[in-house]
Amino acid sequence: MAATMKDVAALAGLSIGTVSNYFSGKVAVSEEKSRRIEKAIEQLHYQLNPVARTLKTNQHHMIGVLIPDFQNVYVVRVISYMEELLQSRGYSMLVVSCHHRDEQQEERLRYLLARVDGILYMPARITPSLQRCVETIRQTVPVVAFNEVVEGVECDHVLVDSAAAVEKAITTLIEKGHRKIGMLAGPREVYTSRQRLAAYRNAFRESGLALDESLVMFGDYSRRTGVRQCRELLEAHPDMTALFSVGYRMTLGALDVLGTTGAKDRVCVVGYDASDLEGIISPKISYVYQPYEEMARVAVELMLRRIAKDMDGFPEAVELTARICNLDALALR
Amino acid sequence: MAATMKDVAALAGLSIGTVSNYFSGKVAVSEEKSRRIEKAIEQLHYQLNPVARTLKTNQHHMIGVLIPDFQNVYVVRVISYMEELLQSRGYSMLVVSCHHRDEQQEERLRYLLARVDGILYMPARITPSLQRCVETIRQTVPVVAFNEVVEGVECDHVLVDSAAAVEKAITTLIEKGHRKIGMLAGPREVYTSRQRLAAYRNAFRESGLALDESLVMFGDYSRRTGVRQCRELLEAHPDMTALFSVGYRMTLGALDVLGTTGAKDRVCVVGYDASDLEGIISPKISYVYQPYEEMARVAVELMLRRIAKDMDGFPEAVELTARICNLDALALR
């Protein structure tokens, strides 16, 4: 059994209240007694019990993070930074994933509710019931949604302006003479996905070109889907000259198909989050580089502000910008 | 303020003890009073306070996971499965990373100590002080080390038999006529890394071939290092025909260099954890596919057994086997 504050007090010949004061630092403790306390702590290897403290203060020093899955490089990069930042601020990160079972989000959120000081939430598919759930939860603990919108709920959001990046890429493609540009989109129901798709359509509209809707495929971010959709696209549009993919694993699937069908050399690829592939596949791939670290930083800072009861600007909607890399690889081949 | 058990009891016109019994299920509660309790719970949106419960029972229903970083696909795959398994068993996962700062391991372990029922630990560089730390900690909570050995400490281990996979790959290369086989190894100080390197040397010895030590490079698993080391190898050994890399990011770096120097077509590559690249780079890459899911399952099961005070076979050292894929891509080119 680990030592308690009582043990420390006894060993130091003091009362438990004084030892508590020593730790909190709010009430001064005399030099001499401090020494005695320190000696006792050392001897007993005493460590404050964070659970007991939480019960009393109602502060967990823990932030919950709910993500749709761990397969996604984007997610992992972001939570990695989050963990680092939180740690440096004295918080730890309780990650839970719904592992693609979107209907589990509510249960997971409620699970976190009783265990953390705030929830960083990357939404998957939103249902009315989930909306109510988030709405209820955010009345007890701050919720900061990231990467994706919880439609219809008043809570802080940190988003990436995907539209700008997508539009830039598609417009560039069009300028360089591409006309048949395939689109591997995300699921229809997800806000971010719709936003990216809207940007794709918009780029065509602005360029005064007609858009062939059969070039758009809706996916689920898996590699397998990437394979299937890309294959279908190539069959329906053998003259496709470029392909935009909004998720890393779908991009991997598409690259696989392009390679095996020999279409690789005549189809330009732009993929989200594909920086790992930079330099290792040819022809060179273009990709959208998202502000992973900034996303984490902004979300964590906002969360800590909310926890500190600073409600300035609530509900905030911060929008970060993504960079698009290797635009020069988009020439018609 | 959230409702407490007292509120529920009051609203249901019962004592708090009865409500507690209702939740624990250990003592039966009459049909009728159960109804009343359920109604009160609903009205108040009551939820058990896990913190108070922990204070009393000393069970956190939380497992700590300490990893060296999140950059590694291996790590992420394993913890993803761990999270899923733990969740299904009613536990959550508190992940902390030392973000490559090996000296932080002790602090992180101690941090977890007071907050979890057990620690799943993927060790980085071990020091004598860290050994003592782990030894102390495991007297309070079960520690299961995975992927890497905590030398000199009596604790459960779940490992991957890297030696077999490496030896198989190198032997195959030798059989197919390769003689100059570069090796991008991990850090010298790490057990797993030494084990893989030993297997590499062993394969040469068994084949009765002399080994040129200048073909071995020690790295830190980063892409940058992969680039640097691969470049050096190519300079020192322009006639190198194969390259073995023990980490995914190092492999990416190596592939980058092989591509830009044009050596790609004459150097066979075998990389750890590189399954993502299957089908998207040419020539085809061979890779070691580790038992990610099994690793997670075995470690979690062992942990739960230990938590349940089942000390059978302690200290256990489970060794899983890795598969090597695409051996056919190793022909001398």
Next chain:
DNA sequence: CTGTTAGCGCCTTCAC
């Protein structure tokens, strides 16, 4: 079966 009670380890007044 139900209610009462004594803590779990700590924080926080409030006297002294």
Next chain:
DNA sequence: GTGAAGGCGCTAACAG
């Protein structure tokens, strides 16, 4: 500056 005492919300005897 220090100590005593009452709780934070829950569990686990125990008495009835």
